[in-house]
Amino acid sequence: MKTLQIEVDIDEDRQLTIQLPDDIELGKHQVTVVLNPQQHMDEPEGTNHQLNQLAGKIKSFAHLDAVGWQKQIRDEWDENRVPD
Secondary structure (H helix, E strand, O other), X not given: OOOOOOOOOOOOOOOOOOOOOOOOOOOOOOOOOOOOOOOOOOOOXXXXXXXXXXXXXXXXXXXXXXXXXXXXXXXXXXXHOOOO
């Protein structure tokens, strides 16, 4: 599997053409398109937070189950909680 990050402009015809690198094998492939709009100059600052640009980029955590991890941490908090 390869990940390509390409900046494109979408025109009124809504057609998208992507030139793939030469090392992509010929034949059938599954392609996923994720649209992440870029912030325009007239948009208020903070509407497209910079942290969102990191989504999916930190490969060190790719093997983790985020929901499972959160549950584990919350369970640890509950175990260590001092009763009222």
